[in-house]
Amino acid sequence: MVFSRLVEIGRVALINEGPDRGKLCVIVDVVDQRKALVDGPCSGVARQAIGFGKLYLLDFKIRIPHSARRKTIVKAYEKMDIGKKWEQSAWAKKLVAKAKKASITDFERFKVKCLKQQRARVLNKKFKELKKAQAVQS
Amino acid sequence: MAHASRNHLLAGGVPRYSRSAMYRRKALYKRKKVKVDPKQKKSVHFKVKPVKGDKNGEKRVVPTKKTRRSYPTEDNPRRIHSRKVVRPQKLRASLAPGCVLILLAGSHMGKRVVFLKQLPSGQLLVTGPFCVNGVPLRRVNQAYVIATKTKIDISEVQLPEALGDGYFKRKAQPKKSSGGESEIFQDSEQKYSVSEQRKEDQKKVDSQLVPLIKTTPHMRQYLRSKFTLRKGQYPHMMVF
Numbered sequence: 001m002v003f004s005r006l007v008e009i010g011r012v013a014l015i016n017e018g019p020d021r022g023k024l025c026v027i028v029d030v031v032d033q034r035k036a037l038v039d040g041p042c043s044g045v046a047r048q049a050i051g052f053g054k055l056y057l058l059d060f061k062i063r064i065p066h067s068a069r070r071k072t073i074v075k076a077y078e079k080m081d082i083g084k085k086w087e088q089s090a091w092a093k094k095l096v097a098k099a100k101k102a103s104i105t106d107f108e109r110f111k112v113k114c115l116k117q118q119r120a121r122v123l124n125k126k127f128k129e130l131k132k133a134q135a136v137q138s
Numbered sequence: 139m140a141h142a143s144r145n146h147l148l149a150g151g152v153p154r155y156s157r158s159a160m161y162r163r164k165a166l167y168k169r170k171k172v173k174v175d176p177k178q179k180k181s182v183h184f185k186v187k188p189v190k191g192d193k194n195g196e197k198r199v200v201p202t203k204k205t206r207r208s209y210p211t212e213d214n215p216r217r218i219h220s221r222k223v224v225r226p227q228k229l230r231a232s233l234a235p236g237c238v239l240i241l242l243a244g245s246h247m248g249k250r251v252v253f254l255k256q257l258p259s260g261q262l263l264v265t266g267p268f269c270v271n272g273v274p275l276r277r278v279n280q281a282y283v284i285a286t287k288t289k290i291d292i293s294e295v296q297l298p299e300a301l302g303d304g305y306f307k308r309k310a311q312p313k314k315s316s317g318g319e320s321e322i323f324q325d326s327e328q329k330y331s332v333s334e335q336r337k338e339d340q341k342k343v344d345s346q347l348v349p350l351i352k353t354t355p356h357m358r359q360y361l362r363s364k365f366t367l368r369k370g371q372y373p374h375m376m377v378f
Contacts, residue, residue: 104377105286105287105377106250106376106377107286107288107356107357110356110360111356111360
């Protein structure tokens with residue numbers, strides 16, 4: 001099993017814990033075995049040391065020298081259009097869907113339930129037809 | 139209105155202002171003592187009352203204020219007057235007329251109803267509407283209710299004037315006369331029957347609400363359904 005997402009200078013990561021939860025940041029330098037220096041000028045994350053445990057590594061990487069200044073990071077980030085790529089990724093879309101699901105009102109929940117039932121009815125009907133057809137064949 | 143004390147105590151129980159300073163502060167030089175007219179001051183302690191009967195002497199000297207018949211053996215402490223004030227119950231911010239509520243207790247537990255208005259007693263006036271889910275015009279305490287974010291615009295709805303706390307208050311059952319046999323054969327409780335007045339008022343309100351409900355798709359089915367918790371649903375994590 002080969003790891004494809006490595007901790008390296010320029011690796012884009014998703015912060016999973018703390019006040020910056022859900023924001024993207026870039027690994028700028030490694031402090032020690034447990035912490036990285038991280039910065040996210042384009043996503044509102046202050047330059048700070050963060051434990052690796054709080055990060056999810058993403059598939060994106062930008063070319064920056066170690067301990068790069070914010071200006072450099074912004075340039076490289078925008079050149080590769082990381083923000084847009086992230087939003088289009090399946091991972092980001094799933095997060096958005098999850099947040100939406102958690103915030104639906106009681107009425108919306110009811111409507112979702114009705115729609116699910118409708119869909120189930122359609123599926124079951126078709127499934128039974130196919131099953132019947134198969135039984136007839138054999 | 140009396141002013142609060144213009145003096146105060148410093149640490150050690152020493153008053154901040156002296157007697158003369160207080161004289162100045164209270165502007166007692168401006169206040170003149172009103173002299174009481176000595177004629178008015180006289181209070182009459184005894185009265186002379188005429189007495190009937192030949193041999194009773196024609197009059198008695200009687201005190202105007204009688205002394206107490208008995209004095210208590212113990213000094214009871216003075217009762218402290220409660221400073222509690224009865225205020226109208228505050229309506230939760232999430233509650234507004236037209237809001238859909240979920241009833242959490244009572245015979246209509248779990249049903250979704252329309253909130254009409256808050257009554258003077260603080261309770262909420264709600265209705266199903268009755269023709270939608272069987273909840274009549276009813277009072278409900280806001281503590282036993284979840285307010286959802288769903289609203290129906292009921293600004294045009296006119297509620298009957300009679301709908302107040304007195305309208306809904308339970309009628310005290312007449313006390314039965316203490317007769318042995320009749321009590322045994324009578325029903326212990328008189329069954330409640332809906333008055334014609336209530337049916338009329340319900341119809342008036344329903345007829346206004348139902349068209350409003352029909353404007354929103356699925357709203358009628360929503361009000362007909364009951365609220366239940368499923369696996370993985372945690373009320374503190376849910377948005378209503």
